[in-house]
Amino acid sequence: MSSGNSREQISIVPVNSIDASFLTRLGLCLEERFLAPFLVRAPVRMPKTALNGVRGQLFAGALVARLATSYPPKEGYVLGITDYDLYKTSARYIFGEGDPVTRIALVSRHRLSPDFYGEQPDENVLFQRTLKEAVRSIGHAFxxxxxxxxxxxxxxxxxxxxxxxxxxxxxxGCEKRARAQRS
Ligand SMILES: [Zn+2]
Incomplete structure (x- = not known):
């Protein structure tokens, strides 16, 4: 952790279990876009009892708090990936979010999967949507x-x-701004 670059690494943290090859593929695409090395980290455990019992959803703030405890911000950017449906006080659901103060980004795959919309499951569609939401969420964290x-x-x-x-x-324009943030 001595060089400045190591602070910019993106830690990809699955919530419970997410296919490892999916996470590695995602990491490679993020590395290319943000020029920041990625690391797939050990999962954080969020049991079903962590969900809001009435909504059946996970409060985004609870996941941010959990990630901040396990992966302190000094270690770079953190991207949490979950299959739980996320919500915020101000939003009925979110695909993802990112915060430059905590440097934590989140993506929920729950509403990104074609089967959520009654379509055939499609790994590639799920991946492309997850990548787009991950780029946006990490962009906000940047x-x-x-x-x-x-x-x-x-x-x-x-x-x-x-x-x-x-x-x-x-x-x-955003690419230029992202470069300016890094320098
Ligand atoms: Zn733009």
Missing amino acids: GLHNCLNQRCAMHHADSIFETDNRLSHLCD
Whole structure:
């Protein structure tokens, strides 16, 4: 942890169990986009009893707190990936979020899976959507804001249609801002 670069690593932390090859593939794509090395870390355990009993969802703040305890911010950026459905005080559900203060980003695969919408399960669609949400959430943790460019990964998405319409890359403007954050 002596060089400045090591602070920028992205720790990918599964909640409970997520397929290891999925996480490695995700990490390689994030490494390419953010020029930050990734590390797949040991999972954090969140039992079903951690869910809000009425909503059947996990409070995003509870997951952030859990990740911050297991992986303190000084070790770089943290991306938590969960299959639980996430919600916030201000939102009925979220695909993901990221915070530049905690440097913690989250992505829920719950509403990214085609079977959630009554379609056939498709690993590749699930992966592409997860990648887009991961880029946006980590982008926020890097200090990037919502982008007006509808094709940019930082464009705000409320629906799966908007997610599908975006690319998994940053636009030139966001790319420049991300570079400025790193230097
Ligand atoms: Zn952009």
